Amino acid sequence: MHKKQIMAGFRSVARIGETAFVAAKAGIRYATDKPSNAVLMRQTFEELGSTYIKLGQFIASTPSLFPREYVEEFQKCLDKTPVLPFSYIEQVLKEEFEGQSLDQIFKSIDQKPLASASIAQVHAAVLKTGENVVIKVQKPNVETILYTDLGVVHLISKMLEKALPKIKFASLSDITDEIRRRMVREVDFIEEAQNLEDFVQYLQASQNQYATAPKVYHQYSTRRVLTMQRLYGVPLTDFDVVKKYSKDPSQVLITTMNTWFGSLMMCKSFHADLHAGNVMLLEDGRIGFIDFGIVGQLEPEVWMACMQFMDALQQTNYQEMAKNMLKMGMTKQNIDIDRLAKDIERLFSGVLSTDPQELLGNKPNELNDIMLDMVSVGERHGIRFPSDFALLFKQMLYFDRFMRVLAPYSDIYADSRLKMLHDIEPDSKFIH
Known part of the structure; x- marks a missing residue:
């Protein structure tokens, strides 16, 4: 054990040296090429590897804390890692x-x-x-690198303080704590196994026979190894292949969305990274949900407020939109609802001048733009949205891509089969 600690110490020192070297290279690049702060930071984070890539993804998915320029730039922060022997x-x-x-x-x-x-x-x-x-x-040494990098994050937070003066509603220590919470949870596979178990219990409690998740083999799982049942299926992004397994691809999408929306109301956490690689149509026609390493937590009341906000948007009722924006966010000051409603009206009047029904479906990035604009309006009024709030919108963008493949000529959000709000029993143990 003592030898392991010594080796971990050597790796930490080496990692700090590597970080300093990459930071020095970034300084030279800034002096010679003059890239924007956001571009330079994103390129540097990608060069520094896993922890900083995750940090970049955190920035990209947390517009309530970071300016638009950085949120948009870090959406390019892709997790490109080589295969290990x-x-x-x-x-x-x-x-x-x-x-x-x-x-x-x-x-x-x-x-x-x-x-x-x-x-x-x-x-x-x-x-x-x-x-x-x-x-x-x-992967070997991931935890050592992670904890070493998180120790350096305090220094980075000082840089962020100067580079990102727009951070107002959360102290940098709060941001660091949130980063630490998310990253540390992702390297604990025992917690991921629990996320899987919770989802399976939710499926059983809701009597959902149309979706499934892998069985965990706990006796062969540890903090660093997770052994699960192998599911066989096809991704939801290949229409021709999906058509072989289902007569109605749109029903496949609706089942997927209904299951996920239900988890927002009934599950302890929701799958926060349900892209094409993490959801599949199984050979028996069920939907398979995999990889619960990244999850979010949201009070059911916040999700209900989101839906009521969107409903008020369809009716162009700005007063109701303002009231539900307050329910979605947090604030320590008194809010002038009338002023907030007028700001929301100015924000959405351009969007609604076309067709409100098209709000969620026409442009892949439109919903993300709306989210950023909403955060800006909220910020001006002292409203701070929950950190996991943005994960909802990211998932909506994933669903938007699935719609383009499986139901390109349908308005899924107007489909009576779609249940975005689910009834829950007051005594359900799955309620937050």
């Missing part, structure tokens, strides 16, 4: 299952990964008992 993954497995031979647990493990990201790599495997599984394995 299987020998590194095997090393982690042996460390986590110390005292057991891997041959005692697995009949076979595919050395070629199914997927690779900054934090983990996923491999297909077969258990000794014959079940087909996937194992999500944390």
